[in-house]
Amino acid sequence: MNQTIKIGNVEINRTAALAPMAGTADRAFREICKRFGACYVVGEMVSSKGLTFQSKKSAELLVVSDAERPIGVQLFGDDPLTMAQAAELAMSYNPDIIDINMGCPAPKIAGNGGGSALMKTPKLAGEITKAVVNAVDVPVTVKFRKGWNDDSVNAVEFGKIAEQNGAAAITVHGRTREQMYAPPVDIDMIAQVKRAVTSIPVIANGDVVDIQSAVEMYERTGADLIMIGRGALGNPWVFRQIDAYFKDGTVLPPPTLEEKVEVMLEHIRLACEYKTERVAMREARKHAAWYLTGVHGAAGFRRQAGTLCTFDDLRLLAQQVLQSHQE
Incomplete structure (x- = not known):
C-alpha cells in the first residue's frame, strides 16, 4: 500500500492517527501520542458558538504546538454561518486541518442539533461543510457515524454529501449514534462508504486497539487511513507498535x-x-x-x-x- 496519503495539501504517513476525544485527547496526550508515532492527531471538539462568543475555555482548546503536526482542530455546531465564523477564528491558532464533528453522540451535543444529530439533516450538514470550506484556506474534513440509528443508516449518502461540498477527507465511525460505543464496529459499512466516496481519502475509526485490528481495518475497508480513539488511552505505544509492524513486519514487545x-x-x-x-x-x-x-x-x-x-x-x-x- 502507499506509504503516505494527502488530505488537501497535508501529507500524512499511512499508519495510525489519534482520534479527537473530548476530555482526554488534550495537548499533553496528543504530544505523547505523536512521540510514539501517531501520524496525525485531532484536538478536542470546540463549540462554534462558544468560540464566536469569545469563550476563553473554547479558545484554550485550540492551542496547538509544532510537536503535534500535522494536527487538525475540531469544531461542532449546527449553523453554517456560525461554523464558518468559528473556523475563521480557529485559523489564528495555525491548525493544518479543520475537522467538523458530525458524529459526537453525547446528549448535550446531539440534543442541541450538533454532532451526530446532523446525520438526521444531511442537507444542513452539506451546507455547514460548504460554509466552512469557503471560510478557510486549509483542508476541511468531516467526521461522522454509520447513521442516527438502525432505521436511518445513511453513512454512504452522508459521505457523498461531504465530498460534494468540498470536504478534503471524511472519517467514518462504524456505529450509529444510538449504539454509542458498545457493539462491535460495522467494518462492512465503512467499506461501503470507501467504495462510494472515490475522490477524497476515507478514514476508518472504531475498535482499533492493536496491530491485528489495525491490519484488519485496513484490509477489510480499503480505508486510506485508520484512526484510534479509546484504544490509545493509557496505551500511546500502540502507535509505535503499528508503525514498526507496517514498516517491516516487526512485532515490538509490550512496554515494561x-x-x-x-x-x-x-x-x-x-x-x-x-x-x-x-x-x-x-x-x-x-x-x-x-x-x-x-x-x-x-x-x-x-x-x-x-x-x-x-x-x-x-x-x-x-x-x-x-x-x-x-x-
Whole structure:
C-alpha cells in the first residue's frame, strides 16, 4: 500500500492517527501520542458558538504546538454561518486541518442539533461543510457515524454529501449514534462508504486497539487511513507498535512496567504545565487508571488514582506500583 496519503495539501504517513476525544485527547496526550508515532492527531471538539462568543475555555482548546503536526482542530455546531465564523477564528491558532464533528453522540451535543444529530439533516450538514470550506484556506474534513440509528443508516449518502461540498477527507465511525460505543464496529459499512466516496481519502475509526485490528481495518475497508480513539488511552505505544509492524513486519514487545510508569508521569507532568496542576490532576485520575490497567494489583491502584490531587500524589503512586512489583 502507499506509504503516505494527502488530505488537501497535508501529507500524512499511512499508519495510525489519534482520534479527537473530548476530555482526554488534550495537548499533553496528543504530544505523547505523536512521540510514539501517531501520524496525525485531532484536538478536542470546540463549540462554534462558544468560540464566536469569545469563550476563553473554547479558545484554550485550540492551542496547538509544532510537536503535534500535522494536527487538525475540531469544531461542532449546527449553523453554517456560525461554523464558518468559528473556523475563521480557529485559523489564528495555525491548525493544518479543520475537522467538523458530525458524529459526537453525547446528549448535550446531539440534543442541541450538533454532532451526530446532523446525520438526521444531511442537507444542513452539506451546507455547514460548504460554509466552512469557503471560510478557510486549509483542508476541511468531516467526521461522522454509520447513521442516527438502525432505521436511518445513511453513512454512504452522508459521505457523498461531504465530498460534494468540498470536504478534503471524511472519517467514518462504524456505529450509529444510538449504539454509542458498545457493539462491535460495522467494518462492512465503512467499506461501503470507501467504495462510494472515490475522490477524497476515507478514514476508518472504531475498535482499533492493536496491530491485528489495525491490519484488519485496513484490509477489510480499503480505508486510506485508520484512526484510534479509546484504544490509545493509557496505551500511546500502540502507535509505535503499528508503525514498526507496517514498516517491516516487526512485532515490538509490550512496554515494561517501568516504561508505563515513566510515560504516565511525563504525560501528566505536561498536562500540569499546560493547564495548571489543579485542573490537570483532576483529569489525571482517569488517565492514571488507564495506564495501570492490567498491572498486578491494578484494582487497588486504580482506586488510589481516583483520589489524586497533586503531582506528588502521582509520584508516590508510581513508586508504590514499582515497589509492589519488586517484592
